Amino acid sequence: MKNQIRIGCGAGFSGDRLEPAMILAERGNLDYLVLECLAERTIALAQKRKLADPTKGYDPLLERRIEGLLPILVKNNVRLITNMGAANPMEGAKKIVEIANKQRIPVKVAAVIGDELSDKLKEMSDDIFKFNNENFAVELIKKHLSPSAHLSPLISANAYMGVEAILEALQSDANIIITGRVADPSLFLAPMIHEFGWATDNYNLLGQGTVVGHLLECAGQITGGYFADPITKPVADMDTLGHPFADVFADGSAIISKVEGTGGVVNLATVKEQLLYEVVNPFAYLTPDVSANFTTVKLEEIAENQVKVWGGTGQEKPPTLKVSVGYQAGFLGEGEISYAGHCALARAILAGETLEKRLKADFPDLRTDYVGVSAIHRTDFEHQIEPYEVRLRLAANADTAQKAALIGEEVEALYTNGPAGGGGARKYVTELVGIVSVLVDRKKVIPEVIIF
Numbered sequence: 001m002k003n004q005i006r007i008g009c010g011a012g013f014s015g016d017r018l019e020p021a022m023i024l025a026e027r028g029n030l031d032y033l034v035l036e037c038l039a040e041r042t043i044a045l046a047q048k049r050k051l052a053d054p055t056k057g058y059d060p061l062l063e064r065r066i067e068g069l070l071p072i073l074v075k076n077n078v079r080l081i082t083n084m085g086a087a088n089p090m091e092g093a094k095k096i097v098e099i100a101n102k103q104r105i106p107v108k109v110a111a112v113i114g115d116e117l118s119d120k121l122k123e124m125s126d127d128i129f130k131f132n133n134e135n136f137a138v139e140l141i142k143k144h145l146s147p148s149a150h151l152s153p154l155i156s157a158n159a160y161m162g163v164e165a166i167l168e169a170l171q172s173d174a175n176i177i178i179t180g181r182v183a184d185p186s187l188f189l190a191p192m193i194h195e196f197g198w199a200t201d202n203y204n205l206l207g208q209g210t211v212v213g214h215l216l217e218c219a220g221q222i223t224g225g226y227f228a229d230p231i232t233k234p235v236a237d238m239d240t241l242g243h244p245f246a247d248v249f250a251d252g253s254a255i256i257s258k259v260e261g262t263g264g265v266v267n268l269a270t271v272k273e274q275l276l277y278e279v280v281n282p283f284a285y286l287t288p289d290v291s292a293n294f295t296t297v298k299l300e301e302i303a304e305n306q307v308k309v310w311g312g313t314g315q316e317k318p319p320t321l322k323v324s325v326g327y328q329a330g331f332l333g334e335g336e337i338s339y340a341g342h343c344a345l346a347r348a349i350l351a352g353e354t355l356e357k358r359l360k361a362d363f364p365d366l367r368t369d370y371v372g373v374s375a376i377h378r379t380d381f382e383h384q385i386e387p388y389e390v391r392l393r394l395a396a397n398a399d400t401a402q403k404a405a406l407i408g409e410e411v412e413a414l415y416t417n418g419p420a421g422g423g424g425a426r427k428y429v430t431e432l433v434g435i436v437s438v439l440v441d442r443k444k445v446i447p448e449v450i451i452f
Helices: 019-027 040-052 062-075 089-102 121-127 136-145 164-171 184-196 203-216 219-223 268-275 344-359 401-412
Strands: 004-011 032-035 079-082 109-113 154-159 176-179 244-249 254-258 291-293 298-303 306-310 313-315 320-340 367-371 389-398 423-441 448-451
Touching (some): 004 019, 004 203, 004 219, 019 032, 040 154, 062 079, 062 089, 089 109, 164 184, 203 306, 219 244, 268 306, 344 367, 389 401
Parallel strands (some): 032 079
Antiparallel strands (some): 109 448, 291 313
């Protein structure tokens, strides 16, 4: 067993930059590189791609990431763990093998499956638990599963799995492990358990490892991305923002850092913000592996761009697993047009009020935004400085794409039927994917590893 390993995070979401992972693999002296590329809506959209083409459904950037990374990973003996398999880890694994064959690089790939529950949801429907005390999700799912329901089918149902199957894949000596919906911290926790020989019921160690995984999982956020503010929290060289790595020790402690010469910063402030990111209950941060206690965590800035983390604890893992369910939620119609110059705001308001009168009866949830003035904080105009330019945006939900298109059509008609000086009109119709979450008995979710 090892006493220390180094794990880097090269991506924090599907659309993340490609070069930070390349830098970590080339210059980070890593044992493991993790690419965390899934979100709840991401996997639902991946399921839609899979429905359209059974050979798709993995991350859209998988080919580009693997083509650049593979030679470096093999050269430097870095093992890759990633959830880029999204809705189709099997086809993702096949694509990686295809790329490796083209590059004449021998590689062993393990696909982790078992999170997809769409076909099993009907038999589970009576055992679905409420999530966050909301009954809407349970009722929605049961309505969709009812034979008499005239509703669009559910798009996806994916359980958040833990470390179990990744551990099996690691024991197979696979160079690359590609998963579907695995909880983000579990991608990082698995190599710690594997290399240090931790027992999977040693919840204090698993809690500390989960803390480290949570700190790394959003990649550039802990090195100054999302954190940065040019006045109160300046971060240098964000154009070359480096992604983080952690030197993790057998006792669960770790040192968070980044590759020397990359932009950004790792300090107490960035680590504290990431530690609390998306945490509802710091006493019980629930994952499939452990209920982690973040309130016992200790942090110390030991050198420039180096923060030591220790002290996390944990309790027994929950008996249920979260399942993210995606469903077809109608369509969003949008239209935008700009007004600039003298009385720009007044003309935009006149345009907005005109269309509200025309559309409100058919679209009760119609939203009118004055971008640059009140679109985000929804404040009134009385205390605003008169803007030189304003972009008007109207949007509403609809059951059909045809009805949703009326929003953009009415905005475009403002060219000759609205106030003077409107320009740059654009219109959009977007199919919506709704997401709800439920809990299922973890014994109903059976992970499996397929080796290629």
